[in-house]
Amino acid sequence: MEFLKRTWAQIDLDCLRHNFELVRQTVPPQTKIFAVVKADAYGHGDQVITDELEKLGADAFAVSNIEEALHIRAGGTRLPILILGVTPAKYAGMLANNRISQTVFSTEYARALSEAAQKQNVTVDCHIKVDSGMGRIGFDALGDFDGALREIKSCVAMPHLHCSGIFTHFAVADALDADDEAYTERQFDAFSRTVRALEEAHISFETVHCCNSAAILNHPEMAGNAVRAGIVLYGLDPSSDFKAWNLKPVMELKSTVSQIRRHPKGSTVSYGRTCTLARDTTVATVPIGYADGYPRSLSNKGTVLVLGKRAPILGRVCMDQLMIDVTDIEGVTTDTVVTLFGEDHGAVLSVDELADLDATVNYELICLIGKRVPRVYVKNGKITAVVDCYYQNRISMP
Template sequence: MLDRKTFVEINIKNYLHNINFIKNKTKTEVIPVLKADAYGHGAIRLAKALEKEGKKLIAVAFLGEGIEIRKAGINIETLVFNYATPKAIKDNIDGYIYTIGSLQQLKELIDYFGKDISNIKFHLNINTGMNRMGIDIDNLDMIIALIKEYNIKISGAYSHFATADNLDDFVKEQYEKFIYATKYIEDANISIPVKHVCNSAASLYFPEYALDYVRPGIATYGMQPSDIKIEPELKPVLTWKSTVARVGILKKDESVSYGRTYFAKDNIPTATIPVGYADGYFRQLSNKGYVLIQGKKCNIIGRVCMDQFVVETTQLNEVKLGEEVVLIGKQDNNSLSAEELAQLAGTINYDITSKITKRVPRIYIEEE
């Protein structure tokens, strides 16, 4: 419903371009990561596009995300990164690969399923230095013994880089630990059919570490995984547009919005935009952020409210009610990226798009 002419455009062609670019760069298959509703881009619609493209495996953070995709009639096998209760796994075995992320979790699953655990497909998450999730290398012998005793089906193994976006030497250290751990397991006569360690940054900047798969997230959406090195081949997938809901004049010495944090030094023309933090537009952009109108930067004045914010339009020609406003994307010869908004808001680009709420409709387009 476009009652306020505010919406997000998702360019599916650009999304598929990014995935194919990463595939060609790493010379391996891609597991597209669709967690957090595809970082705010809409997981169901993108999963449909991936299924049409013939992709065989996707990844999500939590089982519930995978269930939503499957309920939409999409039958791509789904890797679940995070913990799921044994009961939830029991109710959702077909079509899912679950992660064994610790010795304690494996024991919990064995206690619940017993020998029936052999009916479930698993990937092992090896902790190589992230120290958030993953099997500690010290526990490998016990993990190996339990896998053999219960005939557990290991269909893959992975780890996660902590600093690939920093392009530092810790990436190599983690990679070598992963290779050591998987070889140790395989030397115990346990097959690991596929291995994957590369996230977006590693896929772009350490393609030599691509194994059987890479599993990029943010880069598939055309956003940069690092602020140190930019990949110009990535094409942004998301554009956020709104409209001018009111044209006004803020008189000299008058304030605008809550808290009176901005006072006009002269009479200035303004435009009110019908978007706020309830839409996922960051309140931290108050008196910092800007939008594009007529292809020119218009600074936010005053605080961003739940449903609205105000911009100064001094540099523009006559602004009209209903005129297009770009919050993220291109307009004429100017552009405003999620990275720029993230820098202004003191956060990261992932945060900017994943916070765009369901109140903002998504429109999907196939062309450039």
């Protein structure tokens, strides 16, 4: 299928399948997989990704907020959805009516949610969040075990709340040095102790989960009866400590050459005149910029792939365009494909390399890819769908 080839994110659904199957093979049999699809499935497009993951055998989805939950529910998913963050209590009816589970992280919040659910005559399914050392949200089992236990018992007993799950989140499961490994063990012990104490009080949960992507890789024995697979589904390592898995990146970011010009030595390129050409240079303009999610911080230091060769970025990345040096690359014409990250004629420019250059993490770069960049989905080497926010359409292919 033809699509507007200005700039696009190419999403390989075969790679998604490969990564999902790796997770399935790694965790103990019968372990439920919560596929984390927050932030528009980490920038990959949540509705198409949830459709595919449901077909692959995901057991449930996890999102950040109610807007994301409603969006994937509207997209047709029938699987359970867990909101990992906060939802204002007044939306209790919306949660219940859309079969969305809500994280409960404090007595105050649980009470407000219970009262709202009672007024709206609904029962909200909930997962209890235990803070075992992340220091973010949850009942503080590491710092005040007895207090956390007392509060959780109180929340479970509140009317119109059905607490079907309990979970925690690891802070440094993606780091393998001795201190961090010990901290992960400490978190797991605090969480396990909490679950055991509740069971002794005759409070049990259908779903118990603590493994994020890094823990799935490094500590599958901590799985409980469910795991939350996030970044690994999209083919990226949780950190530089994880390189052993045969993950396949799902997203590639592509653009094209819009213009080619020869600039004499001494010319300056882009805003601020921060780049002065040291030689006569063939400059290609590429219609992608920071408004599309390509970091401005890679000005004068990033590279792209053109016909399988590296081309450095010249000057500042603009809002909608950037310039590259293609002097030493033969065969470049207007409409030649430019790869911002991904594979190009056998060469690879990874998201991890760009993240290192930008002093950030791979998560951030893929989540930054803007809505105006169409998502082009490929399966078995063929385009199966294109999602373009400006047309608000989803075009399925035969």
